[in-house]
Each structure stands twice: as structure tokens, then as C-alpha cells.
Amino acid sequence: MAAERALEEGHTHYTEDKGIPALRRAIAEKENMKARADISEEQVLVTPGATGALFAACMSLIDCGDEVIIQAPSYPGHIRAVTVSGGKPVPVSLEEDYDFVMNLDELDEKVTSKTKVIIVSSPTNPTGTVFERDVLKAIVEIAVDNELFIVSDEVYEHFVYDDAEFGSVREFPGMEHRTVLVNSFSKTYAMTGWRIGYAIAPKEITSRMAKFSCASSMCVNSIAQYGALAALEGPQKCVDAMLTEYDERRRFVVKELSKIPGVRFVEPKGAFYVFPNVEELEMNSLELVKYLVREARVLLSPGYPFFGSKGRFHVRLSYTASLNALRIAMERINSALRELEGT
Structure with missing residues (x-):
């Protein structure tokens, strides 16, 4: 308006x-x-x-x-x-x-x-x-x-x-x-x-x-x-509502990530990203991102080169998508990584 x-x-x-x-x-x-x-x-x-x-x-x-x-x-x-x-x-x-x-x-x-x-x-x-x-x-x-x-x-x-x-x-x-x-x-x-x-x-x-x-x-x-x-x-209730929604998504993503073998992470306290360490999967970040696009049809951001050399064995997962979309994505990621690990 x-x-x-x-x-x-x-x-x-x-x-x-x-x-x-x-x-x-x-x-x-x-x-x-x-x-x-x-x-x-x-x-x-x-x-x-x-x-x-x-x-x-x-x-x-x-x-x-x-x-x-x-x-x-x-x-x-x-x-x-x-x-x-x-x-x-x-x-x-x-x-x-x-x-x-x-x-x-x-x-x-x-x-x-x-x-x-x-x-x-x-x-x-x-x-x-x-x-x-x-x-x-x-x-x-x-x-x-x-x-x-x-x-x-x-x-x-x-x-x-x-x-x-x-x-x-x-x-x-x-x-x-x-x-x-x-x-x-x-x-x-x-x-x-x-x-x-x-x-x-x-x-x-x-x-x-x-x-x-x-x-x-x-x-x-x-x-x-x-x-x-x-x-x-204007009214700021929309900001509070968005924060509540993002917190729910954050909790969901963290819970689902904790179920995946070979993935460890620091629980985020801010922004709307998780930055898991995937070194145990024996792939660098770019290789893993390409694998997930191919096998899970899910796109994450590679830690390297996007975020510098410190991100070489990390990927960034953004939880700005809807909770329903995140449910589908996490299920696909879990399945693809378990297949990779043979579990």
C-alpha cells in the first residue's frame, strides 16, 4: 500500500x-x-x-x-x-x-x-x-x-x-x-x-x-x-510472528539433522542457517552439494568456496522455506546420506 x-x-x-x-x-x-x-x-x-x-x-x-x-x-x-x-x-x-x-x-x-x-x-x-x-x-x-x-x-x-x-x-x-x-x-x-x-x-x-x-x-x-x-x-507484530515461525523451523531442522549419521553441527542461536560439518562423509562440501542435488533434488550452499576455506567440510542449510518444504527436504537428505553411508 x-x-x-x-x-x-x-x-x-x-x-x-x-x-x-x-x-x-x-x-x-x-x-x-x-x-x-x-x-x-x-x-x-x-x-x-x-x-x-x-x-x-x-x-x-x-x-x-x-x-x-x-x-x-x-x-x-x-x-x-x-x-x-x-x-x-x-x-x-x-x-x-x-x-x-x-x-x-x-x-x-x-x-x-x-x-x-x-x-x-x-x-x-x-x-x-x-x-x-x-x-x-x-x-x-x-x-x-x-x-x-x-x-x-x-x-x-x-x-x-x-x-x-x-x-x-x-x-x-x-x-x-x-x-x-x-x-x-x-x-x-x-x-x-x-x-x-x-x-x-x-x-x-x-x-x-x-x-x-x-x-x-x-x-x-x-x-x-x-x-x-x-x-x-507500521505495526511490528509481523516481525514477532516471523521469528516464532523461524524458531519452529530451526528446532525441526536441528532435530532432523541429529538423526543423520556422519553429520555433526553446532546448534544455531541466531540468523536462519545451520552449518553442519560433513567431514565424516568423506566428501568435501562441493562434492556433497552436487550429490544431494543429483540424488535428493535438494540444494544446499557449499561451505567452500562460498564461505572461504574454513567451510571446506561444511554445508549451509537455510530454514527460510516453509515447514512443509523443510520436512520433504530433510527426509530426502536423510535418505540420500544413509544410502551414501550404506546404513
Whole structure:
């Protein structure tokens, strides 16, 4: 309705580079409520999805040859944004034996004089990890000690389950001056095709990012901006309902995975993915994905090359499909893998 109304009212022209003022104000208000902050609309940049925000952040913060810490396994968009900006991605392990929590000793060791940025994503894609506050605090301390910026990817902020709690590095004292927050309407409001997200940063960084965003896309689709504004200002019961549904799907998938021989996994506490380890099946991730497509007619994402070398013996299973579709898929996967194992 909001998009239709925007069309009827003639909001079909270029908007301000940073986005329409009403949407930027609504985003600032939402983030202020979340983090008890004092964000102004001048700090908000509306972008073509979170991807646009990531690229604008990296282009604004990174010079050629700068090193950027990324999580491993990592969302591939982080790697692309760093490399296109001339930076060098430096992976730091999410340790599977410790529920895919970042290895803080390794993080500290890999920071050098060339390091400029740490990209933090929690809840994470592909592992579904939610970093606890003490982990975020340790990352913040390393960033402060080494005068680094943190790009905080928070697109899955609402997707947390059981006793997990979402936290942001921006909530720590002083981090408002060295954090670029990246978020999106794609996940929370199921608006993936609308291609609209945003970044929040110190004013001087936001202004720098806006120049890159304008050069690459002029502005975000005007109709999408009015749709996003309606999503923020409207009732939020749909978000709660979606989270309840996803939690039911998560529990189902975890239960079914536990029945399959040769597969082990860390139960996800966030996002909407499971990242099983399939090394005991004696296939790498890409071989297994091809096998399941052929024998089960089910498509998973290969851990490698999609999520980097740390995903070589993992696959990513997304539980965004309906519960009925997941029942069919899990039955087929179970049958195909039991046949592979001869059980």
C-alpha cells in the first residue's frame, strides 16, 4: 500500500543522495531506541541493501593495501567489499569446537600496523552464531587499543533464539566514534527484492560514504524508500510472528539433522542457517552439494568456496522455506546420506 501510494503521489524522481529525510529520521529513531544512543539523521545513509552500505563503508575507510579482519567462515559479501576497495582480507577463525565463537587470541595476533578495520557480524551468516557481550567487549578493546574502525553487520539483529541476546559493538562507550553500523530491511521485513538498507557512522564518515554511494547508484529507488518507511513506522507484530515461525523451523531442522549419521553441527542461536560439518562423509562440501542435488533434488550452499576455506567440510542449510518444504527436504537428505553411508 505504501509503495502504491508513493506512486500515486508522484514520488518517482531522484531523492537526496543520503535518502529521504523522513526515512533517515525513522532509522535514527529506531537505532536510538535499540542502543539508547543519540544518532541524528545526518549520520544515516540509505543504501541499495546492506551490500551497498558495506561497499560504501569499505571504500570510505580502506586505502589500497590496508588489512581488514574478517570472520572465517565469512559471508562472501564481506570479502568482495574489502577486495574491491583495494584492501586485503585477513581471516580470523570462528572456532567450531567453541560454538563458532571468534578466536580472540588469533584476532589479537593478526592485527598489524596495516590493519584498518574489523568486520563483525553477529548473528552470523553462515554459522548462526550470536556473540555474547564478553566477546564483543574483547573485540572492542582490541579495536580501541589499535585505533581501528569496526564495521558492524547487524542485518540479523532480530533473529535470536532461546537464551541468546543480540548485542552491538556500538553500545560500548566511545564506539560511536569508530563504528559503522550496517543494516537492512531485507531480513527483518522480508524485503530482499526491494534492495534497501542503511549505514550509520560518524558524520564525517557518513558524508564520505554518501559520495561513493552517489557515484555508484545516485540514490536508492524512491518507491522502496517509502516502503521501508512504512515498514519501520507500521505495526511490528509481523516481525514477532516471523521469528516464532523461524524458531519452529530451526528446532525441526536441528532435530532432523541429529538423526543423520556422519553429520555433526553446532546448534544455531541466531540468523536462519545451520552449518553442519560433513567431514565424516568423506566428501568435501562441493562434492556433497552436487550429490544431494543429483540424488535428493535438494540444494544446499557449499561451505567452500562460498564461505572461504574454513567451510571446506561444511554445508549451509537455510530454514527460510516453509515447514512443509523443510520436512520433504530433510527426509530426502536423510535418505540420500544413509544410502551414501550404506546404513
